[in-house]
Amino acid sequence: MSKSIFYHAGCSVCVSAEHDIINLVGAENVEIVNIGENKARIKEAENAGVKSVPALVTPNGNTLHINFGASMSDVKG
Amino acid sequence: MSKSIFYHAGCSVCVSAEHDIINLVGAENVEIVNIGENKARIKEAENAGVKSVPALVTPNGNTLHINFGASMSDVKG
Numbered sequence: 001m002s003k004s005i006f007y008h009a010g011c012s013v014c015v016s017a018e019h020d021i022i023n024l025v026g027a028e029n030v031e032i033v034n035i036g037e038n039k040a041r042i043k044e045a046e047n048a049g050v051k052s053v054p055a056l057v058t059p060n061g062n063t064l065h066i067n068f069g070a071s072m073s074d075v076k077g
Numbered sequence: 078m079s080k081s082i083f084y085h086a087g088c089s090v091c092v093s094a095e096h097d098i099i100n101l102v103g104a105e106n107v108e109i110v111n112i113g114e115n116k117a118r119i120k121e122a123e124n125a126g127v128k129s130v131p132a133l134v135t136p137n138g139n140t141l142h143i144n145f146g147a148s149m150s151d152v153k154g
Contacts, residue, residue: 020139023137024106
């Protein structure tokens with residue numbers, strides 16, 4: 001199985017969701033990207049359809065927005 | 078691993094998310110409940126903290142609201 005990518009920005013909602021996703025999917029199946037710290041990857045996340053964090057982009061390219069931590073404009077600051 | 082419960086109400090957003098969750102977590106690890114059809118389980122979902130569907134309640138009791146299909150008041154109709 002290809003990896004999913006979990007985008008977050010370090011907020012408490014993000015961290016909680018990150019733990020849940022890792023428990024459900026398995027740490028080996030998901031790449032964790034903090035776009036609050038790694039702003040170079042914000043564009044990639046937006047191109048994948050991420051509108052808020054935390055969000056999980058699945059191997060087949062669907063974006064699942066999970067709960068609501070912060071909008072992309074908040075992340076960009 | 079205990080099962081997660083995926084609550085949905087048959088909407089297109091729900092069905093799309095259901096496919097993604099089954100692909101990610103495995104069909105054997107998640108119970109699918111359509112609370113649009115099975116209204117007896119709406120109360121259970123609300124008690125688990127479900128505020129909109131689709132939502133996934135994890136084995137440790139956290140509720141992940143995934144994208145947004147319908148509010149619980151919409152489901153109750």
